[in-house]
Amino acid sequence: MKYTRPAFGDPNIKTFYKSSPFRAGGFDVPIVNDRPIPIRENFKRAAECRSPLWVPNSATDFNFAMLYQVSGMPEADWTAKERYYYKDWWGVDWMFVPEAGGPMLKPNTQFLDDITEWEEKVVFPDIDAYDFEGKCKEWLKTCDPDKIYHVNIGQGCTERLVALRGGYTDAMVDMALEPEAVRAFLDAFADWVIRVIDKVTKYIPVDYMTYHDDWGTERDTFFSEAMMEDMVFEPTKRIFDHMHEKGITVQLHSCGKIERFLPYMIDMGVNTLQIQARANDFRAYKEKYGDKLALEVMMMPDPSWGKEQVLSYIREVVDTYGKGGGLVSSFMHGDPEILWDGTMELYYYSREKYEEERN
Amino acid sequence: MSKIEEIASAVERGKAKLVPGLVEEALDEGADPVEILNKGMIDAMSVVGEKFKNNEIFVPEMLVAARAMKKGVEVLKPSLGGSSDISIGKAVIGTVQGDLHDIGKNLVCLMIESAGFEVQDLGVDVPAEKFVESAADPDVKIVGVSALLTTTMPAMKATVEALNQAPNRENFKVMVGGAPITQEFADEIGADAYTPDAATAASVAKAFVVG
Numbered sequence: 001m002k003y004t005r006p007a008f009g010d011p012n013i014k015t016f017y018k019s020s021p022f023r024a025g026g027f028d029v030p031i032v033n034d035r036p037i038p039i040r041e042n043f044k045r046a047a048e049c050r051s052p053l054w055v056p057n058s059a060t061d062f063n064f065a066m067l068y069q070v071s072g073m074p075e076a077d078w079t080a081k082e083r084y085y086y087k088d089w090w091g092v093d094w095m096f097v098p099e100a101g102g103p104m105l106k107p108n109t110q111f112l113d114d115i116t117e118w119e120e121k122v123v124f125p126d127i128d129a130y131d132f133e134g135k136c137k138e139w140l141k142t143c144d145p146d147k148i149y150h151v152n153i154g155q156g157c158t159e160r161l162v163a164l165r166g167g168y169t170d171a172m173v174d175m176a177l178e179p180e181a182v183r184a185f186l187d188a189f190a191d192w193v194i195r196v197i198d199k200v201t202k203y204i205p206v207d208y209m210t211y212h213d214d215w216g217t218e219r220d221t222f223f224s225e226a227m228m229e230d231m232v233f234e235p236t237k238r239i240f241d242h243m244h245e246k247g248i249t250v251q252l253h254s255c256g257k258i259e260r261f262l263p264y265m266i267d268m269g270v271n272t273l274q275i276q277a278r279a280n281d282f283r284a285y286k287e288k289y290g291d292k293l294a295l296e297v298m299m300m301p302d303p304s305w306g307k308e309q310v311l312s313y314i315r316e317v318v319d320t321y322g323k324g325g326g327l328v329s330s331f332m333h334g335d336p337e338i339l340w341d342g343t344m345e346l347y348y349y350s351r352e353k354y355e356e357e358r359n
Numbered sequence: 360m361s362k363i364e365e366i367a368s369a370v371e372r373g374k375a376k377l378v379p380g381l382v383e384e385a386l387d388e389g390a391d392p393v394e395i396l397n398k399g400m401i402d403a404m405s406v407v408g409e410k411f412k413n414n415e416i417f418v419p420e421m422l423v424a425a426r427a428m429k430k431g432v433e434v435l436k437p438s439l440g441g442s443s444d445i446s447i448g449k450a451v452i453g454t455v456q457g458d459l460h461d462i463g464k465n466l467v468c469l470m471i472e473s474a475g476f477e478v479q480d481l482g483v484d485v486p487a488e489k490f491v492e493s494a495a496d497p498d499v500k501i502v503g504v505s506a507l508l509t510t511t512m513p514a515m516k517a518t519v520e521a522l523n524q525a526p527n528r529e530n531f532k533v534m535v536g537g538a539p540i541t542q543e544f545a546d547e548i549g550a551d552a553y554t555p556d557a558a559t560a561a562s563v564a565k566a567f568v569v570g
């Protein structure tokens with residue numbers, strides 16, 4: 001152990017209050033104050049699989065916002081205790097379901113009943129009518145400029161198609177039967193997303209963006225490669241290219257077992273992947289694509305574990321997925337002492353590991 | 360290729376526009392309606408289900424195949440003399456309370472229907488009482504319960520427990536499924552069967568009823 005970990009409560013270490021856009025309350029996270037290079041530069045190296053100095057921890061290294069926070073678009077109240085309905089900025093109806101912990105298209109409603117009529121019936125949200133400037137500036141006030149600016153821009157191509165068509169079933173039938181209409185809609189959608197990106201980046205020097213599009217089921221992808229190539233990959237790539245042109249690192253969030261799309265993701269320029277641990281073999285992906293595609297691996301220790309067990313788990317995650325960079329992580333814990341020690345372990349252990357790797 | 364093989368191939372490829380015409384032609388040629396149903400459609404859908412199970416085709420292909428079959432059945436129905444003649448039993452299927460995932464449940468409905476059951480789809484977010492109420496129908500042979508979230512697995516447990524208390528429990532079998540569900544969990548909560556996919560669900564349901 002080369003670096004001594006500052007002990008819990010060390011008076012030389014300050015903490016800051018970290019809250020989440022999804023739940024009430026927050027945590028006092030210790031501030032790691034001995035960074036040999038800027039957080040931003042280290043993050044780029046990690047995300048581009050080029051030998052970073054430590055594993056970026058979103059809890060300590062990121063300022064994070066969901067699109068609604070920087071646009072003022074309507075959004076679910078994630079802390080709600082009762083079910084309720086709301087409309088998103090496209091006019092689509094949603095129901096928030098507290099017991100499931102998320103929103104869901106309002107059952108038995110359909111905004112667009114025929115995809116071939118999208119041009120007449122779908123009104124793209126008028127982003128100029130939203131106060132991006134005010135919201136972005138408000139959010140920036142809560143940020144630490146030394147940390148990276150991470151914005152999740154939310155729903156991607158297939159998810160928006162699904163939302164407008166009142167569910168997956170009709171959207172998937174459209175993809176099978178009306179590929180031209182779907183493709184035309186998604187091209188227009190990509191143009192609109194690009195304008196959203198321009199709007200946000202006008203006010204915030206965004207470093208990192210998450211794009212959300214669920215492509216998989218527990219066992220495989222929803223769609224074939226051919227269908228995706230035909231309709232989805234190209235507009236998606238245009239969105240990613242635009243992010244890259246702005247110097248933004250691209251994260252793709254995609255639920256389900258998406259293994260068969262990994263080579264396409266690399267071609268589309270995805271830098272980091274936020275995918276589901278249960279459905280995917282992270283070790284195999286790291287082995288096969290670890291030099292091209294970074295993985296976000298959240299530290300998710302079992303709540304029953306004691307401190308030592310949590311710390312050894314953190315080391316194991318770093319050892320398994322950290323090689324050569326390509327690992328972005330996050331650690332939170334309800335116990336203040338474990339949160340402190342875990343944060344320090346993730347930082348200092350990964351520094352030791354990368355130093356060893358370089359020598 | 361015989362007419363029935365042509366129907367089967369059109370169903371497999373999801374050609375909803377072609378199937379009704381082919382069924383009419385087959386009927387005009389004097390083909391047995393029951394054979395059209397069994398060989399042209401039910402068998403074709405099991406091929407589709409099997410391919411889906413083996414990750415050879417995907418959800419959209421399966422949905423369009425089922426739609427194509429539905430279109431064919433509409434044309435066939437009058438010649439079959441009413442739906443009760445072709446049904447091997449009733450199945451009620453739903454997603455548990457709090458859970459609104461329905462893609463998997465819908466595929467299970469489609470496959471069980473294609474296997475010859477009359478299906479009552481209870482929809483999503485279904486309270487345990489609703490399952491029990493529907494299972495009281497003496498024609499019900501299969502009760503299918505779906506859950507996709509670890510947070511709604513307790514609702515599945517409560518639902519199966521309530522079904523297990525039903526006075527007519529020996530009349531029906533309880534089947535469970537969904538991404539987080541395992542055989543172990545199914546055993547633990549007292550379900551009769553768990554299957555990892557819709558094609559197997561259909562063959563297990565059929566085996567329960569026809570033995």
Ligand code: B12
Pocket residue numbers: 097100101102103104105167168214215216217218219255256257276279418457458459460461462463464466467502503504505506507508509510534535536537538539553554555556557558560
């Ligand atoms: C599509 C999807 C959604 C869609 C649902 C659309 C719809 N109409 O169903 C949307 C976007 C709305 C959604 C919402 C949410 N989702 Co969701 N969703 C998925 C996803 C990506 C795919 C599920 C799916 O449709 N699979 C395709 C079908 C064909 O497969 P299947 O359902 O497994 O069904 C097959 C078998 O299981 C079996 N089967 C299914 N049912 C039955 C029943 C019987 C009787 C039998 C025998 C067999 C059987 O046969 C089927 C066909 O072969 C999964 C990812 C995954 N790994 O599964 C997440 C997933 C299930 N969702 C998840 C979450 C967390 C949510 C939300 C809470 C998210 C949020 N925070 O907003 C909400 C909850 C909403 C609610 N109240 O239910 C998590 C669950 C994690 C957990 N702890 O359990 C998953 C695993 C993704 C993840 N991030 O980890 N989701």
